Amino acid sequence: MGVITKITVQQKRVDRYNIEIDGEYAFSTDEAVLIEFNLKKGQTITEAEITDIQVRDGVQRGINTAINFLSVRMRSEKEIRDYLKKKEIEPDSWDEIMKRLASMGYLNDEQFADAYIKTQIQTTEKGPAVILRELKEKGIEDHIAASLIEQFTEEERIEKAAALFEKQLKKYKRDSAFLQQKKAEQHVLTKGYSAVVMKKAATKAEPDAEAEMGALMHQAEKAHRRYRAFENREYRQKMKASLYRKGFDLSDIDRAIDRLLEEE
Template structure:
């Protein structure tokens, strides 16, 4: 039967050992595997035992890799599994590694989801629909995600949605009141808030006449530069359609066109 003839510590990884059998390099193992299988110089070792040791060492290496990955931040089981696949850890080892990580309290999808939701509420503009979608992408059970998202209260959602809505109104101040509202509503919805929350949060003041006129003239001047080379009738038609699509009142559009033509 083959015999272990030398065991030496690796230079770059001092927790791993090179094993020589019958004078030739055979395999390397983690220190914990070395101890588990009582490997030492002069010990006989069968081919079947060598294969078992290598399988166990593969699990140990994968476990160390996963723990290092988890040391950066909390992860879901799916994230860890995907990472182990990326590192080419075999399927049987991956499942054992996940089991070990659960036993060691490194993995708990419910705790992960709870922490993830709290962080998103505190540090991002995301609404519950987007947070729920991201949790699903991370492999979190839908029921767990839905239950834990109840901590994102309606009051918090309304406060965040209202702030986003107001921010977008200011951002698009050179648009018509109609278009500003539409863009702001779309933005809030795209951030993951429901229409019912938006309806309560989107409190609109009556449009300021001076701001509306300034926005109209800004858009009219842009359109004028685009259409000024057209024949008079076609010019007016294109101007009116362009500005009407942007939400301005037709009577005010006519006044803006006349003012531009006078200049």
């Protein structure tokens, strides 16, 4: 037991106070805890009360840490717990911290999931499967995520997948239409769209015969430089095999080879 002889504001933390007991520094505490326990100079305080104050201060420190983390954007309960662990907040205080955050309106996994899905739809190319996986990683229960992902309508999924598909076709414009298609399809699937949505998106892409011939000639010229030293029959065999493996049509390959030979 002792008497509080001095209470001073910390120089670098104006929300924290140093407490001296019987003329010596004893502990520091948050302003909210100071007010809650009505601490003042001249007050008699026991060891048990000091312990209670320090426990409560640990909770308040965790609340302040979490609110600072939440100031950037909404967070799931799991994200908050992971952050408290990272900041070395005493695990015994986590439940109380979460309870108080929820009572202040800072925590609601359903609202978080709803906002997260809307943001991903509006700002990213992600499909439903990827969004659901990320929500699971953030600790959102499956039934909540499954219910809320329905706001991502099939029409929106097809529209976004089609845009992604077209973007990939342009990226691989030097490849055959066959390879462009396969690479674009694979990319759409890895972004989290279903095979059904991907197929519907792919049908929106218009075949470009001129671009296909341009890609074929680009690849044919590269192959021609490799095989031009071979005699005619072997040259044609190697050219056809090389270009066919890249997905080009055999009749188009013949025309490309003839064109190259005419230019020799």
